[in-house]
Amino acid sequence: MAKKKEFRQAEVNIGMVGHVDHGKTTLTKALTGIWTDTHSEELRRGITIKIGFADAEIRKCPKCGRYSTSPICPYCGAETEFERRVSFIDAPGHEALMTTMLAGASLMDGAVLVIAANEGVMPQTREHLMALQIVGNKNIVIALNKIELVDREKVLQRYNEIKEFVKGTVAENAPIIPISALHGANVDVLLAAIEEFIPTPKRDPNKPPKMLVLRSFDVNKPGTPPEKLVGGVIGGSIVQGKLKVGDEIEIRPGVPYEEHGRIKYEPITTEIVSLQAGGRFVEEAYPGGLVGVGTKLDPFLTKGDLMAGNVVGKPGKLPPVWEDLTLEVHLLERVVGTAEELKVEPIKRKEVLLLNVGTARTMGLVTGLGKDTVELKLQIPVCAEVGDRVAISRQVGSRWRLIGYGFIRE
Numbered sequence: 001m002a003k004k005k006e007f008r009q010a011e012v013n014i015g016m017v018g019h020v021d022h023g024k025t026t027l028t029k030a031l032t033g034i035w036t037d038t039h040s041e042e043l044r045r046g047i048t049i050k051i052g053f054a055d056a057e058i059r060k061c062p063k064c065g066r067y068s069t070s071p072i073c074p075y076c077g078a079e080t081e082f083e084r085r086v087s088f089i090d091a092p093g094h095e096a097l098m099t100t101m102l103a104g105a106s107l108m109d110g111a112v113l114v115i116a117a118n119e120g121v122m123p124q125t126r127e128h129l130m131a132l133q134i135v136g137n138k139n140i141v142i143a144l145n146k147i148e149l150v151d152r153e154k155v156l157q158r159y160n161e162i163k164e165f166v167k168g169t170v171a172e173n174a175p176i177i178p179i180s181a182l183h184g185a186n187v188d189v190l191l192a193a194i195e196e197f198i199p200t201p202k203r204d205p206n207k208p209p210k211m212l213v214l215r216s217f218d219v220n221k222p223g224t225p226p227e228k229l230v231g232g233v234i235g236g237s238i239v240q241g242k243l244k245v246g247d248e249i250e251i252r253p254g255v256p257y258e259e260h261g262r263i264k265y266e267p268i269t270t271e272i273v274s275l276q277a278g279g280r281f282v283e284e285a286y287p288g289g290l291v292g293v294g295t296k297l298d299p300f301l302t303k304g305d306l307m308a309g310n311v312v313g314k315p316g317k318l319p320p321v322w323e324d325l326t327l328e329v330h331l332l333e334r335v336v337g338t339a340e341e342l343k344v345e346p347i348k349r350k351e352v353l354l355l356n357v358g359t360a361r362t363m364g365l366v367t368g369l370g371k372d373t374v375e376l377k378l379q380i381p382v383c384a385e386v387g388d389r390v391a392i393s394r395q396v397g398s399r400w401r402l403i404g405y406g407f408i409r410e
């Protein structure tokens with residue numbers, strides 16, 4: 001009789017980041033068998049527009065020692081052994097989708113920086129590496145993709161260019177693995193590097209639960225699966241603690257309402273009716289991968305990603321909600337992501353900046369400036385801890401560009 005497979009939730013989130021078209025989605029498919037860009041618009045345009053999750057088991061062959069995500073070793077045919085279950089987060093590479101990438105980056109425990117060998121280091125390669133640095137991500141593996149398009153000398157040249165590019169950054173010691181995602185070449189070596197350089201973070205199981213919301217939807221909309229997730233559904237990644245069916249949860253900053261012509265936000269509490277992790281219904285969910293939470297909320301509140309950027313946790317145990325922020329600011333020397341790297345001018349009073357805090361994004365009007373600090377009035381309040389990192393972007397030409405980061409001050 002066939003053994004019933006035990007379900008395991010992914011335990012670590014590994015980002016796929018890098019310049020547009022360098023092969024993030026193709027590599028995710030090569031590793032997991034899953035195409036993450038199944039949204040109709042993306043298929044039409046051929047670019048990733050939303051964050052996609054694809055889970056897989058990393059397995060090792062006891063006979064030949066090579067890694068794969070298959071129960072049977074593709075190299076020698078032996079039965080492979082389970083190492084761990086991981087969730088790949090495919091981030092968009094297009095420069096216009098940088099804030100989406102930043103929301104995804106806040107959920108990544110580590111990342112594969114994909115660089116196509118025919119193009120080399122491009123503006124969004126820089127921007128994504130900077131984004132990883134800004135959100136505090138230090139576990140990086142570099143995949144030098146599309147190597148079959150270039151000759152051996154070019155691969156060596158790219159290797160040296162990348163070594164130069166990562167000098168002094170968080171990726172300084174990242175391994176550089178030449179691969180072809182399209183032909184599945186060397187993906188076993190890439191998996192071995194992921195196992196070595198992107199560990200599962202140590203988590204304190206006694207911490208209260210905290211989930212960052214990336215999307216939300218209305219299950220009553222035709223075609224929105226699955227039927228068992230009832231009511232308003234919110235999706236995101238748990239960053240600490242665990243959630244259980246039946247738990248009472250609080251969602252902050254909550255839902256907008258109007259008072260004396262001003263938009264205010266009200267935290268809401270509800271109950272978890274169903275939970276999905278890794279595409280399965282579960283009773284409990286933990287950090288790692290995309291978690292879907294079916295709640296008793298009116299689906300009107302959750303439709304069309306209305307809840308994205310919120311934080312979910314135990315009532316009374318969530319971080320504070322900020323309408324005004326004081327940030328200890330660190331500006332970059334140069335604007336990254338543009339073709340020519342412009343100098344970052346100091347922040348000015350009354351300018352409007354785009355802020356990413358976890359999966360939340362908001363605009364902040366600069367109301368005060370200190371020596372290394374800036375005070376901002378937020379358009380949408382954010383739920384965050386003192387000390388949390390905030391990515392700061394400024395409008396340069398027609399695009400928002402990363403100009404630095406800050407830490408939330410008391």
Ligand SMILES: Nc1nc2c(ncn2[C@@H]2O[C@H](COP(=O)(O)OP(=O)(O)OP(=O)(O)O)[C@@H](O)[C@H]2O)c(=O)[nH]1
Binds near residue numbers: 146148149180
């Ligand atoms: N020759 C070759 N082409 C590849 C390889 N990997 C990906 N491609 C092609 O490169 C193009 C872009 O690949 P994607 O995987 O969509 O790139 P992406 O980085 O996910 O793009 P965005 O998510 O939109 O930023 C597609 O036409 C792929 O078939 C490779 O190893 N070799």
